[in-house]
Amino acid sequence: MVQNTRTKCLDSAEALFAERGFYGVSLAAIAADLELTKQALLHHFGSKEKLYGAVLKRISDRFATLAAAAQTAATRPEDQLTAYLLQLLSAPDQGVSQTRLLMRELLDNKRRADTAGTWYLQTFLDDLIDRVRAVRNWQDASAAEVLSLVYQLLGAINYFQVSQPTLEGIYGADGYARLAEAYPEQLARLIRAGLTARP
Amino acid sequence: MVQNTRTKCLDSAEALFAERGFYGVSLAAIAADLELTKQALLHHFGSKEKLYGAVLKRISDRFATLAAAAQTAATRPEDQLTAYLLQLLSAPDQGVSQTRLLMRELLDNKRRADTAGTWYLQTFLDDLIDRVRAVRNWQDASAAEVLSLVYQLLGAINYFQVSQPTLEGIYGADGYARLAEAYPEQLARLIRAGLTARP
DNA sequence: TATGCTGCTTACCACTTGGTAAGTTGATCT
DNA sequence: AGATCAACTTACCAAGTGGTAAGCAGCATA
Numbered sequence: 001m002v003q004n005t006r007t008k009c010l011d012s013a014e015a016l017f018a019e020r021g022f023y024g025v026s027l028a029a030i031a032a033d034l035e036l037t038k039q040a041l042l043h044h045f046g047s048k049e050k051l052y053g054a055v056l057k058r059i060s061d062r063f064a065t066l067a068a069a070a071q072t073a074a075t076r077p078e079d080q081l082t083a084y085l086l087q088l089l090s091a092p093d094q095g096v097s098q099t100r101l102l103m104r105e106l107l108d109n110k111r112r113a114d115t116a117g118t119w120y121l122q123t124f125l126d127d128l129i130d131r132v133r134a135v136r137n138w139q140d141a142s143a144a145e146v147l148s149l150v151y152q153l154l155g156a157i158n159y160f161q162v163s164q165p166t167l168e169g170i171y172g173a174d175g176y177a178r179l180a181e182a183y184p185e186q187l188a189r190l191i192r193a194g195l196t197a198r199p
Numbered sequence: 200m201v202q203n204t205r206t207k208c209l210d211s212a213e214a215l216f217a218e219r220g221f222y223g224v225s226l227a228a229i230a231a232d233l234e235l236t237k238q239a240l241l242h243h244f245g246s247k248e249k250l251y252g253a254v255l256k257r258i259s260d261r262f263a264t265l266a267a268a269a270q271t272a273a274t275r276p277e278d279q280l281t282a283y284l285l286q287l288l289s290a291p292d293q294g295v296s297q298t299r300l301l302m303r304e305l306l307d308n309k310r311r312a313d314t315a316g317t318w319y320l321q322t323f324l325d326d327l328i329d330r331v332r333a334v335r336n337w338q339d340a341s342a343a344e345v346l347s348l349v350y351q352l353l354g355a356i357n358y359f360q361v362s363q364p365t366l367e368g369i370y371g372a373d374g375y376a377r378l379a380e381a382y383p384e385q386l387a388r389l390i391r392a393g394l395t396a397r398p
Numbered sequence: 399t400a401t402g403c404t405g406c407t408t409a410c411c412a413c414t415t416g417g418t419a420a421g422t423t424g425a426t427c428t
Numbered sequence: 429a430g431a432t433c434a435a436c437t438t439a440c441c442a443a444g445t446g447g448t449a450a451g452c453a454g455c456a457t458a
Binding site: 162181197 | 218219220221222223299302303305306307308309320321324341342343344346347348350351352353354355356357358359361362364365368369377378380381382385386388389391392393395396
């Protein structure tokens with residue numbers, strides 16, 4: 001298969017899985033989006049599970065390169081961390097839809113625990129832990145304490161990203177726009193406050 | 200229908216929807232869990248959507264009573280808020296499974312935006328906003344700033360709750376246990392830090 | 399010209415899905 | 429004793445599910 005076609009398949013699948021979830025999307029629906037037959041998809045990926053796995057794999061790779069690239073920003077480790085997290089929030093690439101898919105995976109992988117869970121999160125978390133540890137007064141905090149902080153900040157980012165439609169529903173499009181504008185600054189404040197409060 | 204049977208139906212449905220999502224659970228699966236036929240479920244609730252709606256409604260009510268009951272705790276507003284959020288984290292009732300379901304709803308309600316979104320979150324958020332506003336140096340913060348903080352804290356709580364299986368997969372059962380033990384204290388620190396950092 | 403490969407398609411298949419229609423059973427009311 | 433009603437059940441159904449089998453067009457190699 002030409003790489004281009006494969007990429008198109010993954011794009012469609014990623015978008016649809018993110019929006020409707022694994023069980024909410026049929027192979028036929030993805031194929032229709034691609035203007036192909038579902039058997040073409042099966043021909044390329046073997047099964048629905050494997051297609052989903054390929055989507056997840058690609059996201060995982062994306063995270064890896066993102067983490068590798070994000071070392072050059074600022075000098076002070078706390079500024080580096082803040083910049084990195086804000087970049088995660090403002091989502092340069094597929095961003096939101098990617099976050100939605102990963103949140104779904106987080107909810108579903110109880111059953112598919114064998115494959116996915118560790119995949120992207122493990123290395124990603126480890127990297128973030130290192131960045132927190134690089135901050136002076138966190139150097140000798142316990143593993144659980146550091147991970148707690150990391151997880152709190154990730155939660156603050158991902159939960160907000162994932163809530164966009166709901167928040168727009170509640171506060172209206174412009175209400176959400178104001179919130180989205182205020183959020184990064186507020187997040188930076190929380191990061192600073194969280195890092196300063198020594199464990 | 201005896202109230203008891205209805206409750207049992209809602210219990211089963213809630214647990215299964217939380218674990219596998221709306222599209223991941225069939226009426227037959229819920230019925231099997233209840234040792235009934237799926238037609239019994241349809242008889243009681245009319246359709247799968249309505250059953251799901253009833254589950255959501257019950258959760259919404261649960262939140263309402265929880266919020267109403269949580270005024271008596273401490274004297275200082277920041278302590279009240281902290282106690283309330285920690286209670287949310289440690290989840291006395293169905294807790295985690297409930298959070299999972301709501302997280303799923305957050306992801307799905309783009310399409311069912313008409314009904315759900317506003318339901319539980321609207322009043323719940325409004326209540327939390329009031330509690331933050333009760334803290335001295337947040338009284339004249341903008342709506343977006345207050346909501347940002349509220350959402351960050353909710354994210355820190357819910358994202359962690361939802362991640363339990365994944366975290367256990369990565370760090371092992373006892374690794375997760377240590378984390379879960381450290382988390383509330385660390386969350387309290389973050390709340391204090393977040394509230395102290397004035398906008 | 400034959401061979402084999404990639405990238406599809408049409409034709410099926412067994413199974414599951416949510417939902418309808420028409421009972422059946424047992425308790426309560428009159 | 430008869431009627432009514434809620435709480436179910438069995439019997440279906442059309443539509444969709446993921447997946448298999450087989451074939452076909454086009455292109456490259458031998």
